[in-house]
Amino acid sequence: MNKILSRERVHSEAIMLEVKSPRIAESYRPGQFIILRIHERGERIPLTVADVDMDEGSISLIFQEVGKSTKELASLGGGDELRDLLGPLGRPSEIRDYGTVACVGGGIGAAPIYPIAKALHDEGNRVVSILGARCDELLFWRERIERVSDSLHVTTDDGSCGRKGFVTDQLRDLIDDGLEVNRVVAIGPLVMMSAVSELTREYGIETVVSLNPVMVDGTGMCGSCRVTVNGETRFACVDGPEFNAHEVDFNELFHRHGFYLREEECSLKRYLERCGK
Amino acid sequence: MRGAGGGKTRVRKQKPRDRIKNFREVSLGYTVEDAVGEASRCLCCKTPSCVEGCPVGVDIPGFVKHIKEKDFDKAADRLRERNSFPAVCGRVCPQENQCEIYCVLSKTGREPVSVGRLERFVGDWLINKKRDGKPVTSDSTGKRVAVIGSGPAGLSCASELAREGYSVVVFESLHKPGGVLSYGIPEFRLPGDVVDSEIDYIKRLGVEFRLNYLVGRTVSFNDLRRDFDAVFIGTGAGLPYFLGIPGENLNGVYSANEFLTRVNLMKAYLFPEYDTPVKVGSRVAVVGGGNVAMDSARVALRLGAGEVHVVYRRSREELPARQEEVVNAVEEGVLFDYLTNPVEFLGDGEGNVSGLRCVRMELGEPDSSGRRRPVPLEGSGFVSDFDTVVVAIGQGPNPLLPSTVPDLELNDGGNIKADPDGRTSLERVYAGGDIVTGAATVISAMAAGKKAAQSIHEDLKT
Ligand SMILES: Cc1cc2nc3c(=O)[nH]c(=O)nc-3n(C[C@H](O)[C@H](O)[C@H](O)COP(=O)(O)OP(=O)(O)OC[C@H]3O[C@@H](n4cnc5c(N)ncnc54)[C@H](O)[C@@H]3O)c2cc1C
Numbered sequence: 001m002n003k004i005l006s007r008e009r010v011h012s013e014a015i016m017l018e019v020k021s022p023r024i025a026e027s028y029r030p031g032q033f034i035i036l037r038i039h040e041r042g043e044r045i046p047l048t049v050a051d052v053d054m055d056e057g058s059i060s061l062i063f064q065e066v067g068k069s070t071k072e073l074a075s076l077g078g079g080d081e082l083r084d085l086l087g088p089l090g091r092p093s094e095i096r097d098y099g100t101v102a103c104v105g106g107g108i109g110a111a112p113i114y115p116i117a118k119a120l121h122d123e124g125n126r127v128v129s130i131l132g133a134r135c136d137e138l139l140f141w142r143e144r145i146e147r148v149s150d151s152l153h154v155t156t157d158d159g160s161c162g163r164k165g166f167v168t169d170q171l172r173d174l175i176d177d178g179l180e181v182n183r184v185v186a187i188g189p190l191v192m193m194s195a196v197s198e199l200t201r202e203y204g205i206e207t208v209v210s211l212n213p214v215m216v217d218g219t220g221m222c223g224s225c226r227v228t229v230n231g232e233t234r235f236a237c238v239d240g241p242e243f244n245a246h247e248v249d250f251n252e253l254f255h256r257h258g259f260y261l262r263e264e265e266c267s268l269k270r271y272l273e274r275c276g277k
Numbered sequence: 278m279r280g281a282g283g284g285k286t287r288v289r290k291q292k293p294r295d296r297i298k299n300f301r302e303v304s305l306g307y308t309v310e311d312a313v314g315e316a317s318r319c320l321c322c323k324t325p326s327c328v329e330g331c332p333v334g335v336d337i338p339g340f341v342k343h344i345k346e347k348d349f350d351k352a353a354d355r356l357r358e359r360n361s362f363p364a365v366c367g368r369v370c371p372q373e374n375q376c377e378i379y380c381v382l383s384k385t386g387r388e389p390v391s392v393g394r395l396e397r398f399v400g401d402w403l404i405n406k407k408r409d410g411k412p413v414t415s416d417s418t419g420k421r422v423a424v425i426g427s428g429p430a431g432l433s434c435a436s437e438l439a440r441e442g443y444s445v446v447v448f449e450s451l452h453k454p455g456g457v458l459s460y461g462i463p464e465f466r467l468p469g470d471v472v473d474s475e476i477d478y479i480k481r482l483g484v485e486f487r488l489n490y491l492v493g494r495t496v497s498f499n500d501l502r503r504d505f506d507a508v509f510i511g512t513g514a515g516l517p518y519f520l521g522i523p524g525e526n527l528n529g530v531y532s533a534n535e536f537l538t539r540v541n542l543m544k545a546y547l548f549p550e551y552d553t554p555v556k557v558g559s560r561v562a563v564v565g566g567g568n569v570a571m572d573s574a575r576v577a578l579r580l581g582a583g584e585v586h587v588v589y590r591r592s593r594e595e596l597p598a599r600q601e602e603v604v605n606a607v608e609e610g611v612l613f614d615y616l617t618n619p620v621e622f623l624g625d626g627e628g629n630v631s632g633l634r635c636v637r638m639e640l641g642e643p644d645s646s647g648r649r650r651p652v653p654l655e656g657s658g659f660v661s662d663f664d665t666v667v668v669a670i671g672q673g674p675n676p677l678l679p680s681t682v683p684d685l686e687l688n689d690g691g692n693i694k695a696d697p698d699g700r701t702s703l704e705r706v707y708a709g710g711d712i713v714t715g716a717a718t719v720i721s722a723m724a725a726g727k728k729a730a731q732s733i734h735e736d737l738k739t
C-alpha cells in the first residue's frame with residue numbers, strides 16, 4: 001500500500017516521488033491535493049498532486065525540503081512505503097473555456113500549476129504560462145509546461161535564466177503589451193500570490209490562487225486551515241484550496257503560517273542531529 | 278473501597294496534583310473486591326427501572342448478578358448482548374442522566390448503583406483477559422454493507438451486521454478508526470488502548486476497515502451505493518462552530534476539534550517525539566461548558582498552562598458537561614468564569630491573540646431548550662488577558678458528504694433526515710448518530726447504529 005515507485009531529485013531543494021495509489025489517481029482532478037503520513041509518529045503533510053499516471057495507477061508529488069517532515073520524506077526512496085495516504089482532497093480547479101488564461105507558477109508552484117495549465121489547455125483556452133524562480137537551477141518542468149502552453153515565459157530573480165525580475169514584472173509587461181488576459185491562475189509562495197493579486201486587481205482581471213495554510217485533517221473537521229475570504233471564514237481544505245485572489249486576506253495568512261516557527265525549528269534541529277548532519 | 282452508608286463504592290483516582298502532569302487515566306476503576314461489593318448493593322429488581330434509562334437496554338440486573346457471583350465471563354456475555362463496547366460506555370456514558378437516575382435505590386434516599394463503573398469493570402476484565410478467537414457470527418447472508426464513518430454509530434452498526442452474517446466494510450477518512458473516541462476524548466478519560474481493544478473485537482467479527490477513505494472524494498457515494506446492498510452513514514458532527522466575533526483567526530485561537538485532534542489523534546503532547554506540535558500559553562481560556570470544553574481545559578492544564586479558565590455564558594447549574602468531569606476539572610484547578618460571554622478576541626499587533634473582551638450575563642426567561650436564556654448586562658464589558666483560547670461551543674454536521682448527494686434529504690441545520698429506524702429518504706441508505714441528531718452521546722449514537730442495522734437486516738431479507 002502507498003508504495004513509492006520512484007524518487008527523483010528535481011533540483012537542489014526539491015524532490016519528486018511517484019506513489020502507487022490507483023484509487024486516488026482515478027478520482028483525482030486538477031487542483032486537488034493529498035495528505036500523507038510517513039510513519040506512526042509523523043504529522044499529516046499536505047501536498048498537491050502534480051501529475052497522475054493512469055496506466056501505473058500512481059500519483060506524482062513534488063515538494064520542497066523546508067523542514068523536518070519534508071526532509072524526512074526526501075530521505076525515502078523507491079520501494080519504501082508511506083504509512084498513510086488520503087486523497088484526493090479539496091475542490092478541483094474550475095476548468096472552463098475562459099479565452100486566454102495566464103498560468104503563473106512561482107518556485108515549487110510550477111508543479112501544481114502544471115495539471116491546471118494542461119486541463120485549461122485541453123479545454124480550449126489559450127494558455128500563457130509564466131514560471132519564476134530565484135535562479136536557473138531552481139527552474140523545473142519547463143518542457144512539460146511548454147507542451148501544454150501556447151507560450152511560456154521565464155523569469156529569475158538573478159537573471160540567470162529568462163528575464164531578470166519577478167513573475168509579476170513579466171505579467172505586467174504582457175498585459176501592457178496588449179495581451180488580453182481573461183483569467184489568471186497563480187500558485188507559489190504567499191508573497192508571490194499576494195503580489196500577483198495586487199497587480200491583477202489593478203487591471204480588473206479575475207484571479208485564482210491556491211492557498212496552503214497549516215492543515216491537520218484536511219476534511220473540514222478542525223478549522224486549522226481557516227482563511228478569511230471576502231470577510232468570511234472559509235476552510236481551505238474543503239472550500240478551497242483555490243479562492244478568488246482579490247478577496248483573500250493575505251496578511252492574516254502570513255501570520256498564521258508563522259505560528260509554529262519555534263516548534264518547527266526545534267523539530268528540524270533534533271532531526272538533523274539524529275541523522276548526524 | 279466501600280461507600281459510607283447508602284453511598285456508591287468509591288473509585289480510586291490519581292491525585293489531582295499528580296494527574297495534571299500526565300495523560301494517564303484519572304479513574305483507576307474498581308478492583309474485584311470493589312466490584313463485587315458494589316454489585317451486592319443492587320437489588321436485581323424483577324422489573325428494573327434502570328434499564329429504561331439505557332438507550333441500548335443493557336440487562337443491568339442480569340450482568341450485575343453475575344458480578345455478585347464472581348462469574349465475570351457470564352457478566353461480559355450478558356453485557357455484550359446489548360452493548361458491543363462496555364469498556365467505553367462504562368467510562369463515558371452520562372450515567373447520572375441515564376441508567377443510574379432511574380435506579381430504585383435513589384427513591385429511598387441512597388445513591389444509585391454505580392452501573393457505569395461496574396460496566397467498565399467488566400469491559401476491562403474482558404480486555405485484560407483477551408478472549409481470542411473469532412466471536413460467533415451467523416451464517417453468511419452473502420450481502421454487503423458499506424458503513425461510512427467509524428465513530429460509535431458506524432462501529433455499532435458494523436458489529437451488529439457482522440454478527441448477522443453480513444460482509445461489512447467501514448470507510449473512515451482519518452488514519453485511525455473510532456471517530457470522537459479516537460480523535461476527541463482524551464487519553465486520561467478514555468485510554469487509546471481501550472478503544473483499540475473494542476475495535477479489535479469488531480475486526481474479529483470479520484469487519485473490514487478502509488482507513489484514509491474520504492467518501493465524497495476518495496470514492497463517490499454513488500459508487501458505494503452501486504457496489505453494496507446497503508449503505509449506512511455515520512459521519513458524525515465534526516464541523517467546529519466558531520463564535521463569529523472579531524479576531525477569531527488570530528494565532529493562538531483553536532477550535533476544540535483542532536486542539537484535541539492535535540493532542541489525541543496526533544499525540545502532540547509527546548512533541549517532539551511525535552511530529553505534530555501544539556501550543557498553550559500561560560493563560561488559557563476555553564469558551565463553552567460541555568464535555569468538549571472540560572476536555573479541552575484539562576488537556577491545556579496537562580500541556581503546562583499556568584491558568585485555565587472555562588468561560589461560560591450561563592451558570593454552574595446549566596453546565597451540560599458530565600458532573601463527574603466537572604468535579605474532576607475543579608479538583609485539578611480549572612477556574613470557571615460563569616455568566617461571561619466573549620464579544621471580541623484582542624490581538625498583540627503581531628497576529629497573536631492576547632485577550633478576550635467579554636460581557637457579563639444574567640439569566641432571563643427559559644429558552645426552547647428549557648434552560649434560562651443568558652442576556653448581556655448593559656455596560657458590563659471587561660477585558661481579560663489570555664494567550665491561548667479554545668473555542669468549544671459545539672459542532673455541526675460536516676457538509677462534505679451530503680453536498681455530494683443532492684437527493685439525500687437534510688433538515689435546516691444540515692443534519693441527515695432519518696426516521697427512528699434509521700431509514701433516510703434514499704432507498705437502502707441509512708443514517709444514525711450525530712449526523713442525524715446533532716452532537717449527542719456515544720451511547721445514543723451506538724443505539725442508532727444498532728437500530729439501523731436491524732432495519733438493514735429487515736429490508737435486505739426480502
Ligand atoms: C493544500 C496544500 C498543498 C501543498 N502542496 C505542496 C506541494 O505541492 N509542494 C510543497 O513543497 N509544499 C506543499 N505544501 C506545503 C507543505 O505541506 C509544507 O511545506 C510541509 O507541510 C512542511 O512540513 P515540514 O515539517 O517539512 O516543515 P515545517 O518546518 O513544519 O514548516 C515549514 C513551513 O511549512 C508550513 N507548514 C508546516 N506544517 C504544515 C501543514 N501541516 N500544512 C501546511 N503547511 C505547513 C509552515 O507554515 C512553515 O512555514 C502544501 C500545503 C498545503 C496546505
Ligand SMILES: Cc1cc2nc3c(=O)[nH]c(=O)nc-3n(C[C@H](O)[C@H](O)[C@H](O)COP(=O)(O)OP(=O)(O)OC[C@H]3O[C@@H](n4cnc5c(N)ncnc54)[C@H](O)[C@@H]3O)c2cc1C
Nearest residue numbers: 426428429430450456457492512513710711717718719722
Ligand atoms: C471532546 C468530546 C468529548 C465527548 N465526551 C463525551 C462523553 O463523555 N460522553 C458521551 O456520551 N459523549 C461524549 N461526546 C459526544 C460523542 O463522542 C458523540 O456523540 C459520538 O462520538 C457520536 O458518534 P458518531 O458515530 O455519530 O460520530 P463520530 O464519533 O463523530 O464519528 C464520525 C466518523 O466519521 C468520519 N467521517 C466523517 N465524514 C466522513 C466521510 N465523508 N468519509 C469517511 N469518514 C467520514 C469521521 O472522521 C469520524 O471518524 C464527546 C464529544 C467530543 C467531541
Ligand code: SF4
Nearest residue numbers: 331335366370375376
Ligand atoms: S450503556 Fe450507558 S446507559 Fe446503558 S447501562 Fe451502560 S452505562 Fe448505563
Ligand code: SF4
Nearest residue numbers: 319320322327380381
Ligand atoms: S434499579 Fe438499581 S437496584 Fe434495581 S436492578 Fe437496576 S441498578 Fe439494580
Ligand code: FES
Nearest residue numbers: 218220222223237
Ligand atoms: S485542515 Fe482541518 S478543517 Fe481544514
